Amino acid sequence: MVMDLAYELLGLDAGWAGDGLLSPADEIDVLVVVPPSAAPSGLVARSRRVVHLADADAAVPTAMLAQLRASLPGLVGIFGERSHAVVVASSIYSAGLRLVLFADEPVKAPTG
DSSP states (O other): OOOOOHHHHHOOOGGGGTTSSOOTTOOEEEEEEOTTOOOOHHHHHTEEEEEEOSOTTSOOOHHHHHHHHHTOOSOEEEESOHHHHHHHHHHHHHTTOOEEEEOSSOOOOOOO
């Protein structure tokens, strides 16, 4: 089950994506895959570009954030194991990019 959890995770306004869910026709400009996960082929097929992080425990490289911002993506998708993907999503959101977090299990927003 692929879910759009960006609203709960980051407190985003649900108005930017209609009802809060992506339709099957929606395209992802950049999909960031957090190791050790491998993104489902259907999700990869919906993505214009796929970027694999080298290390799940490391911070998102500054150069990668700069490349993402320079390419002006309409939507960045994050896929990976929940605990690592949440950290990556938070970093990318803090860089000012619109994102959607894909997960097969519920994600709770961190307190504070």
